[in-house]
Amino acid sequence: MSVFSRPDFDNHEEVVFHHDRASGLKAIIAVHNRNLGPALGGCRMWPYESDDEAIDDVLRLSKGMTYKAAMAGLDFGGGKSVIIGDPHRDKNDALVLAMGRFIDSLNGRYHSGEDVGMTVGDMDVMRRVTPYAHGVSDGSGNPSPATAWGVFLGIKAAVKHRLDREDLDGVSVAVQGLGSVGQSLCEYLCQAGAKLTVADIDPARVRDVQQAPGAIAVGASEIHRVAADVFAPCALGAGLNDETIPELQTMIVAGSANNQLAESRHGLVLKERGILYAPDYVINAGGVIDIAAEGPDYSTAQVMKRVEGIYDTLMQVFARASVEDSMPEIVADRMAEARFMGAARQAA
């Protein structure tokens, strides 16, 4: 199947394929939209079972970045890159350098950061050959703390809108996934006096977080069924689906995971159950805000301040969704489109 006729093709500006014979690199860069600025989005390394799967992923993810950057108020467009391969088996400096040169060949139309399968160390290696590799160790580094801060503030916004409460003291939160984001989020929640129930498929991660005062651990298959004010998915995508949504006992879903709704129709199912959903790409934009700020004037304090905008953005999304009796993710999509399509009209 060609690229242009795929269901995930959405008028992407560029889709570039690259093979480097010496290192074995096989990679794709997709630039979705640059109306607001250069395309920004992480580099993912994954053992895709087919080229088709890799193409669909890079098309879908790059489009998502256009919406995320627009809603975060960044002057960046959306892009993404994928490396076809197993990061545990196939990754080495030669391959990462080849990826860096590939990114460089787009002359700044695409800026990269880390994503699944890539690390801050890999971005350091890439930076040797391109200035368009971000999230390096002497720059913004690991974006997870900024992401967690944004999710924490997003939970506060959802609690304000749904429960009319200013603080999280005594608010119960069930956190699914205690990785880089989940652990930091638990720290913020704990400091704010929230009551935590946590789960991870990795027992070591659970032990780390259980040291938080009063945190209760449950099995990974139980966490979405916990009766709590907030369910915070911070593991993998597609966790909100036909099996899990009927079992939720919560009033709010707000977490960091990308692509939380298994299908777009699940947003309506949540609404019909009276559950407020914080659109994933709005609440988890802290990381991209962090990476976008990298440069000589980078300041963690300024980034964290900027991430606080997620609270107001979500309050606007929730308010409009209430007035229009719509779903927050539909409202967010329209707000994002108004910003990046508006930029195109201004430029015309």
Ligand code: NAD
């Ligand atoms: P991570 O890999 O560090 O952590 C994920 C955790 O989820 C791991 O501890 C894993 O064991 C656990 N997990 C996996 N399946 C699970 C299950 N079924 N039940 C419970 N736990 C499970 O990833 P992360 O960087 O913390 O990111 C978490 C999510 O947030 C991902 O979906 C990621 O795409 C998204 N996200 C992360 C960032 C960031 O800055 N790191 C930014 C935006 C979005």
